[in-house]
Amino acid sequence: MDAKDELIKKLKILEQEHRDLDQILIQLQEKKTVDFLQIQRIKKRKLILKDKIIIIKDKIEPDIIA
DSSP states (O other): OOHHHHHHHHHHHHHHHHHHHHHHHHHHHHSSSOOHHHHHHHHHHHHHHHHHHHHHHHHHSOOOOO
């Protein structure tokens, strides 16, 4: 397995975790008793994951300015 395959594998894992956090946020927001601190932590984690996803996508397929 080469470096690109490793990046793709890591990318899929991060994207899945990002989607899982989306589902958790939806479930928390549907509840009447909402822990805002927990929601903030999840949203922060989602932003960190999104940044990591973007970095990996750039490594896999660099955006070359012509």
